[in-house]
Amino acid sequence: MRRAMRPDTFLVLLALLLFASMFLSLVTGVIAVSFEDAFQAFTSTFSDNTALNHSQQQAIVVSIRLPRILLAVFVGAGMAVCGAAMQGLFKNGLADPALIGVSGGASLGASVAILLSSTILASSSFSNGIFENALSQFDEAHYILAHKYLVSSMAFLGGLGATAMVYRLGASSSGMSVATMLLAGIAITALAGAFSNLCTYLADDIALRRMSIWRMGSMSSADWPDLMVAGSFIGFVLVVMPRFGRVLNALLLGESEARHLGFNVSAVKWQLIALTALAMGAAVSSAGVIGFVGLVVPHIVRMIIGPDHRYLIPGSMLLGATLLVLADLGARTFLAPEELPVGIITAIIGAPFFITLLLKQRRLLNI
Amino acid sequence: MTFSADSVSLELGENTVLSSVSLKFSPGLVHVVVGPNGAGKSSLLKLFSGDCAPSSGNIKLDLQSLCDHDQSTTAQRIAVLPQQSQLNFPFSVYEVVALGRYPHNTGKIKDDEVVAAVLSAVGGLHLQDRLYTSLSGGEQQRIHLARVLAQVWLPSPQGSRYLLLDEPTAALDLAHQHLILKLAVDMAKQGLGVLSVLHDLNLAAQYADVITLLSEGRVVAQGVPSQVLSVENIQSVYGVNVEIIPHPSQSRFLIISE
Numbered sequence: 156m157r158r159a160m161r162p163d164t165f166l167v168l169l170a171l172l173l174f175a176s177m178f179l180s181l182v183t184g185v186i187a188v189s190f191e192d193a194f195q196a197f198t199s200t201f202s203d204n205t206a207l208n209h210s211q212q213q214a215i216v217v218s219i220r221l222p223r224i225l226l227a228v229f230v231g232a233g234m235a236v237c238g239a240a241m242q243g244l245f246k247n248g249l250a251d252p253a254l255i256g257v258s259g260g261a262s263l264g265a266s267v268a269i270l271l272s273s274t275i276l277a278s279s280s281f282s283n284g285i286f287e288n289a290l291s292q293f294d295e296a297h298y299i300l301a302h303k304y305l306v307s308s309m310a311f312l313g314g315l316g317a318t319a320m321v322y323r324l325g326a327s328s329s330g331m332s333v334a335t336m337l338l339a340g341i342a343i344t345a346l347a348g349a350f351s352n353l354c355t356y357l358a359d360d361i362a363l364r365r366m367s368i369w370r371m372g373s374m375s376s377a378d379w380p381d382l383m384v385a386g387s388f389i390g391f392v393l394v395v396m397p398r399f400g401r402v403l404n405a406l407l408l409g410e411s412e413a414r415h416l417g418f419n420v421s422a423v424k425w426q427l428i429a430l431t432a433l434a435m436g437a438a439v440s441s442a443g444v445i446g447f448v449g450l451v452v453p454h455i456v457r458m459i460i461g462p463d464h465r466y467l468i469p470g471s472m473l474l475g476a477t478l479l480v481l482a483d484l485g486a487r488t489f490l491a492p493e494e495l496p497v498g499i500i501t502a503i504i505g506a507p508f509f510i511t512l513l514l515k516q517r518r519l520l521n522i
Numbered sequence: 523m524t525f526s527a528d529s530v531s532l533e534l535g536e537n538t539v540l541s542s543v544s545l546k547f548s549p550g551l552v553h554v555v556v557g558p559n560g561a562g563k564s565s566l567l568k569l570f571s572g573d574c575a576p577s578s579g580n581i582k583l584d585l586q587s588l589c590d591h592d593q594s595t596t597a598q599r600i601a602v603l604p605q606q607s608q609l610n611f612p613f614s615v616y617e618v619v620a621l622g623r624y625p626h627n628t629g630k631i632k633d634d635e636v637v638a639a640v641l642s643a644v645g646g647l648h649l650q651d652r653l654y655t656s657l658s659g660g661e662q663q664r665i666h667l668a669r670v671l672a673q674v675w676l677p678s679p680q681g682s683r684y685l686l687l688d689e690p691t692a693a694l695d696l697a698h699q700h701l702i703l704k705l706a707v708d709m710a711k712q713g714l715g716v717l718s719v720l721h722d723l724n725l726a727a728q729y730a731d732v733i734t735l736l737s738e739g740r741v742v743a744q745g746v747p748s749q750v751l752s753v754e755n756i757q758s759v760y761g762v763n764v765e766i767i768p769h770p771s772q773s774r775f776l777i778i779s780e
Contacts, residue, residue: 417597
């Protein structure tokens with residue numbers, strides 16, 4: 156077999172790589188953290204020793220970098236594994252998890268939320284006139300939190316809603332047609348895009364900037380509550396998805412062939428769509444639109460260990476997590492102390508890679 | 523212990539694809555379905571493979587309707603070779619054939635034995651480590667046959683095994699056409715029921731135990747090859763004048779078009 160590596164060796168290697176990149180990301184940044192500090196921060200957090208002797212470095216590690224890194228792990232792993240699942244379901248290595256409309260719907264949800272919250276703030280400051288100083292600070296903090304959760308929950312609902320519409324359009328009495336769904340996904344994404352643009356058009360300057368930054372994707376606002384919510388949704392998908400390895404392999408033969416091999420194909424199809432919507436919705440709502448991870452990562456893994464989903468799924472999770480941790484590290488160090496949206500970095504790396512894939516595929520197909 | 527269609531009809535929209543077709547196919551026999559394009563051969567095979575349900579009538583497996591059987595257990599004894607495969611991912615040949623073992627939980631050692639056995643049966647053992655996507659069309663078709671054989675290679679506790687083949691010889695050269703059909707006969711000798719759609723009437727005459735001649739969704743004739751493939755039947759169904767002559771050295775006949 157002319158494959159670059161045995162699957163199990165590759166998975167072990169990827170796991171080591173993920174831990175190394177997480178550690179690197181933990182100790183790198185505007186404020187340098189020594190290995191001992193990082194280690195101490197861990198031991199004191201997990202041994203529940205009073206938080207009294209937390210140094211500033213340890214605080215940075217525990218309350219800022221760690222949740223951010225873990226969020227990158229979940230988001231990266233979730234997007235990549237959804238990419239692998241969708242490429243298998245659509246029998247097309249160039250399929251993207253956004254095809255089912257989830258990212259477009261989430262963007263629309265987020266745009267509406269940003270527009271709403273800026274309108275509400277504007278009207279409330281008009282009606283109340285001048286805040287008292289202390290009260291205004293208190294409200295400011297609350298407002299920021301409320302705004303954040305409004306945006307992420309609207310994005311989540313938008314993503315699920317759009318996918319439900321796409322699914323509804325693709326499903327008929329004779330079952331779900333993958334081809335129709337693909338077209339429905341494009342249509343719903345376009346529609347959601349149009350309404351997002353409408354929000355952009357109606358937005359004031361501050362809301363406008365928030366919307367465009369949100370659409371570029373970032374994990375800079377990650378905190379523990381974010382991580383808990385996104386992590387539990389995405390974590391569930393990460394745990395369940397490996398069970399679909401065999402049926403995804405069979406689906407590459409075709410839907411009837413998979414049925415002849417004893418799989419309940421129609422159930423599997425909606426389960427995969429639902430899981431993808433759940434993980435992508437959670438990922439996009441907590442980190443914005445981060446492109447190319449779901450598209451490119453399964454490809455890289457497939458090139459190295461082949462298309463067997465029993466290895467492709469865990470491999471995509473590990474590599475997706477690693478790449479997003481590193482991309483996020485880049486996002487916060489390249490222009491430090493300024494932050495780049497991480498979506499810009501994944502697109503700058505991912506798009507050229509995607510183009511080379513296209514060229515390679517074109518050569519293979521002799522088009 | 524049979525697998526049969528009891529006066530099944532199939533309507534797709536306005537079109538009547540099959541009208542009250544009955545066909546019983548039994549373990550140990552090679553049953554071949556022939557007929558012109560659009561006669562409903564593949565649709566009949568789809569009914570037997572459970573891809574679609576008949577509009578009326580019933581497909582019965584062991585006296586019970588096929589839809590009432592559990593999909594995962596029927597997969598242990600019914601294997602279907604499609605006309606064409608959509609597979610375009612770079613699996614190795616070994617991996618493709620091993621997909622045929624998915625319905626069984628026999629473990630990797632047993633599965634590897636079966637994969638090796640079926641690959642040598644289709645003359646593809648030397649291809650084992652090649653990438654499926656690098657094979658020629660005919661080689662790919664043989665690999666899929668091997669995959670399908672792997673699915674029903676070993677006796678099943680669920681009952682008799684059945685092999686459904688949709689034009690298995692379409693992409694193959696002369697030698698492999700005969701190799702594959704001899705293999706179908708061998709499988710039937712081991713007690714499998716084989717149902718195959720074929721276009722080549724001479725191949726059908728040579729390898730079939732029972733032939734069903736379909737035309738416009740109806741059964742025109744059914745029985746042993748010499749009865750079904752008569753000059754009159756072929757003329758009326760295909761609109762082609764043929765002569766039927768005895769084989770120069772074997773005890774069978776040849777169909778020659780004029």
